[in-house]
Amino acid sequence: MSTMVSIGKFDYLNEPQSDTFNPKIESDKEKRNWMIHMLYIRHDYVECLKVIEEQLQSCQGLCEYAIYVKALILRQKGKIQDSLSLFQATVMLNSNNPANLKQVGRSYFLLGRVSEAIECFDEAQKLSPEDWEIWFNKGLCFGSAKQYDVAEDCLIRSNSIQRHDATYIELGKIYIQQEKFREAIDIYIEALDYSPENSELLTTVGLLYLRVGDNFKAFEYLGNSLTHDPKNPKIPPDLIIQTILATGSIIQDHSENDVALSKYRIAAVHTPNSAQLWNNIGMCFFGKVNYVAAIACLKRALYLAPFEWIIAYNLGLVHLNTGQYASAFHYFSASINLKPDFASSYMYLAITLSRLDDFDNACTAYEKAIEMESDHMFELNYAITLYNHDDFDSARHHLLQFERLFSELDEEEREAEQNVLETRQRLSAALA
Template identity: 30%
Template sequence: MYEAGSEQINCNGAVIELPSLEVVKTAPKMPTDANIDWLLHIYFTRREFERCRRLIERELNRHLNAEYLYFVKGLIDREDGNNIEALRNLQKAVELNSKNIETYKEIGRTLYSMGRFGQALSVFREAEQQSPRKDHEIYHYLGELLYRAAATQPQLEVARQQQTEARGYFELAVQTGKKLESYVRLAELYRKDKEYQKAIDVLEACLHLTPENAEVLTEISVLYLKINETQKAYDRLAEVVNIERKCTPKGLLALGAILQSRNDVDGALGKYSQIADGEPEIAELWNNIGLCFFKKQKFIVAVSSLRKSVWISPLNYNALYNLSLIYIALCLRKLDDTENAFVAFERACSLAQGQQGSMRHPLVFLNFSLFCYETGRLALATEQYNRFMAHAQDLLLPTEYKFQATKLKSLLRISSHSHGILSDDEEAPKKEAETEEQQEELPLEVNAVVSKN
C-alpha cells in the first residue's frame, strides 16, 4: 500500500522507506577556452572531416592548443589529396611545438607520398635524433627510404652502404615494433644477400602476427626451396592451399618446382598450366615448362618453351643456359655433331666466369665434364669435374646433381685424395672390367627456377 505524500510504503506488512529523489541540475555551459581536442579526435577517427573543418575554423582563433588544430587540419588535407596545404599546416604545428615527434613523422609520411624521398629521409633522420624513445615507425621509414636510395644510386659502393644501413634500420624496426611490412622488407634484404635461413627465420616470426598470411607462407616455401628443403616448402604450400583453396602464381610455380625435383613431370606441368591460363608472361614459368618437356624427350616443345622464356626476358641467364644445354644435347644425340657441341661448351665455360671472379653457375663445368666423358676425353673430363667441385663446395646442390657428380667421379676413377685420374697402365685393366651399367650415358643436367631473385 502506498500513502500519498509519504516517503514510506507498506509492503507485505513491512515498512520500507523510499530514497529521496534529487533534482537533476542543468548541464553547465562549456567555457569558451575549454579544450575540445577530444571532440576533434572523435570526429577525425570517425572520418567526419567536414565536422572537423567547421570545428577547427571556429576554434582556431580562440583555442589554447592551436598546434593540435593545425596538426589535424594537415592530416585532413592529406586525406583529401592536398599535400601542399597539408605540409603548410603541419609545418605550423611544428613551429608551435618543435618537440612533437608525431608531427615530424606526419611531415615525413606526406613527403614520402609525394615522392620527395630525399626530403623525407632528412625529416625522419631529424625525428630519430629528437625522439626520446625507440620508434619502430621511424626505423621502418628510414629503412624504406635508404633501400630506395640504394636502388637508384649509380655508385656501387655508396649503394651497398645505403643497403647495409637500410637493413640495420629494418632490424631495429622488427625488434621494437610489430609492423608486417618491416618483417617482409627485412626478409627481402636477407634473401638479396643470399642469407636464406635468416630470411626464413624473420618470416616465421612474422607468422605470429598473421598466421594465415598466404603471401608470407608462399615466400617461406620459396626460400625453403632455395636451401633444398623441399618437404618443408611443400608443407608450407599445403597450408596456403588449405587457407585459400588456391595458390598464387608464385605458389604454383614453387609447387611445380617441387614436383619437378621429385621427377613428377606431369604433376609439375599441371601446376604450370594453371599459371599459364591466367598469367602467361612469366619467364621462369616457360623455363620450367621447357625442362619438363626436355625430361619427356619432347625436344621441339622444350626448345619452343625456352625460347618463349628468353623472349619474355632476354637477359634471363637460366633460360639461356638451359636452352644452350638442350641445343647441345640435340647436337650430341641427334645430329652427332660433337665438334660444334665441344666448341659450344668451351664458350659456355668461359662465359660462366662472372665479374670479379664470381661464378654464375658451376653446373656448366659438370655438364662439360659429362660431355667430355661421353666423347672419350677423360683427362679433360677430370679437369672440368675438378673445376666444378672447386666452385660447388659451398653450394647447397639438389640431391640429383650430387648423385650425377658422384657417379661421374666413380666412372673417371677420381681418388678422394687426388685430383687426377689413374695412369694409362692402371686404366686399361679397369676399363676391361667396366660393366655395361657403368658405361651408360649420363644425362646433361638442367636447372629449374622458382623466381627471379
C-alpha cells in the first residue's frame, strides 16, 4: 500500500540532467546551485536573485537550474508570462528533463491556455509516464475545460501511482461540480483513511453532509475538524469560518444557543466583519429571548450585507415578536423584494398586516404563500386571521386544509409541534 503525501504547491526543484559533460563548463554552471537552492527554500528571494544573476553571467546564461529557480520566483510574484519564457528557455537547454516541461505546462494552465498546457503535459509524460504530478495537472486542465470524465480518469490514475491529499480534494471537486455529492463524500472519506487528521478534508466532508441534509454526520465531521486544529494555518481562513458557522448552525437547530455562541466567538476573532456571523449571533440571542441584543447584531449584519434577504427576514421576525409591526412590515417587504420566491416571507408579512388591521392585504399575502407552497402553518395562521375578522366559514375551510396537511406529516414531526396542536384545539373549539 502506498503512502499518501500532503502537499501545498507544485513548484519542485529538480536538478537538471545534461546529455553531454564538460568538467569545466559543468563546474561553472553548478558551483552556486547549492546556494540558490538554500536561499530559495528560505524564501530569501532578493538575495537568491542576486546569486542567480551572478551565476548566469559566469556561464553566459546557460545554467538551467538558475533559470528554473528564477522562473519559480517570478511566478510567485505574479509574473506568469515572464516565468513562462524562462521555463521555455530551460526546455531549450535540456528537453530531456520532464520537470521543465511540467513547469511550462503549469504556466500555460495559470494563463488559461488549457489546450497548450495539456500538450506540454503529454510531452512530459513521454519522458516520465508514471509521474503522479503530470496526471494530476492533466486532471486540473480537463476539469477546467469541463471535460469531467477525462479529468476524473486522470486524477484516479494519479492516485494509483501515489496518493496525495490534493488529488483527492480535486477529484472531490470534480464530483461536486457535477452535483454528485455522495460520490464526493465517498472519495473524501477514502482520503481520510490515509490522512485522518486533515482538517480541510474533515471540514469539506462535514459541509457536504450538510448539503445532502445529514446534519448528524455533518456535526460529527465538523466537530472533529475543529478538535484537531481550530486555527490550522494550512486551511484557508474562509474555510475555518465556514466550518465554525456550519457547526454553530447545527447546534442552533438543537436550541443550544449558548454553545453556538461559544463557537461564534472563535469565528469573530478571524472575521469580525462577517455578515453571516452576526446574523447567526443575532438569531442565537433571538432564541434566548434577548431581543435587544438580537436586533443590534442583526442590524450590524444588515449594515455589512444590505442585500442579504435572510438578514432582513430575520429582522422582520424579531420585530414581529416585539410588537413593532411597522418595522416588521418594512423588513419583510425588503426581504420579499430581494427574494420573492420564499413563501414563508409572505406568511409572516400577512401576520404583520393583520396586526396592522390591513385585513385585505393580509389575505392577499396568505393566498400568495399558499399558492407558492403547501404548508400546514400557512393554513392554520390564515384560519386564525379569518376567525379574528369574523369570517368563520373561510376559517373552517382553511382549518380543514390544515388538518389534511398536518396528517400527512410523519409522527416525529407531529410530536415536535405540540404548541401547534394546542392552537388548533382552541381554534377548533371556537369555530364549533
